[in-house]
Amino acid sequence: MPKKSYTYLEVDPYKIIEKGFHRDRDQVSESLFSLGNEYSGIRGFFEEGYSGKKLIGSYFNGIYDYALEETPNAYKGIVKRTHFTINSINWVKCSIIVDDEVLDLNISNFKDFYRELDFKNGLYTRSFTWITHLGELKIKFERLLNMTYCHQFLQKITFSSNTNIPVTLKMDLDNTILHWNSDCYWKRKYEFIDEDIYGLEAETLTTKQKLISAEIIDSPCEPVEKNTSDRYVSVKYNFVSTKKTSEFTRYVINIVDKFNKISDEELLYKAKDEVKNLKIKESNYLWQMDRLCFCVYLVHPVFINFMYKFIKITPLNIRIIPIGITVFFMIFVIVSFVASFILNKIPFLRKNVL
Secondary structure (H helix, E strand, O other): OOOOOOOOOEOOOOEEEEEOOOHHHHHHHHHHOOEEOOOEEEOOOOOOOOOOOOOOOEEEOOOEEEOOOOOOOOOOOOOOOOEEEOOOOEOOOEEEEEOOEEOOOOOOOEEEEEEEEEOOOOEEEEEEEEEEOOEEEEEEEEEEEOOOOOOEEEEEEEEEEOOOEEEEEEEEEEOOOOEOOOEOOEEEEEEEEEOOEEEEEEEEOOOOOEEEEEEEEEOOOOOOEEEEEOOEEEEEEEEEEOOOOEEEEEEEEEEEEOOOOOOHHHHHHHHHHHHHHHHHHHOOOHHHHHHHHHHHHHHHHHHHHHHHHHHOOOHHHOOOHHHHHHHHHHHHHHHHHHHHHHHOOOHHHHHHOO
16 A cells, blocks of 8 residues: 655745644654754643643753663673663743633644744744633743753743733743653752742752753743742742733753762852843843844855955965964854844845745
8 A cells, every 4th residue: 555645734945834733643743843952952742731642852962861670681691771861851831720721732622723843043933822711812832942052941921812811820840750751860959949030950860960940930920929849840920811912931041960070059050140141131132043043054155255266365375374264263253143134134035035
């Protein structure tokens, strides 16, 4: 029998797009809508939880552990103890509640489901309208891993509705996560709440590698509850959704210590300092930075070829070659970013090319 392909995604040169929720393909979609930046990777699972088939996956390069049980084998000389990259902290976890009804797309009534992964800027977006007995609530999730500063992560959740709807939102850091829905390979170090910074540190069971996660949440209202437990931090908000959008932006720093060379105190100081800087310095332009980098990738060969072939100047023309390489590198980076910034101002190019 010949194989017949099953097509459920939209065709686009720079995006993966799913219109309408294809429940029978959801675990495939979790893989297709994954994000990664070589430091960390996260599957495209639903942040708010899902009671159907799923595989929650969040991983860090070089963070591994040994299997809790030996692999049975009938032959001598075959390895019995295996090790692998382990599932790590779920830094996007949340739950959304309207009048005691918990959002779960496996059982909740919803419409206008849409999600996309934009390869031009690395932004993953998912949106839908939740039909509650109090009215229709529009929800949009956005997720981004920084390609330049690889341990910086962002999540934005946006709410709007035609009528006033009271909403409860819980945003969690969860390191009790199971590997392949079976075992947890993390043990507790500590959790902390320091004014508007929330976080935790955990350690792998046998390899003694450490992970610290810290977050700041930019919200339109103050939290009503803050809780910590074993490898878990939770922040709760109560607000009323209206026609005006309500945005909750989570700025997260995840730092791993693969070789156990950094003290807990140093890790904590570093995580707090970096998440503060991420919130203050990066929030205005971080969502657009990767778009500029993509354009730099496209245009920099133009300037290199122009310099080498037409002006006929190369780093070898400078007597001290290391200085020549450094100078040329700085020139090409600056000129390419300036060109990228200008080209991104052209609507047609920004929409269809960049």
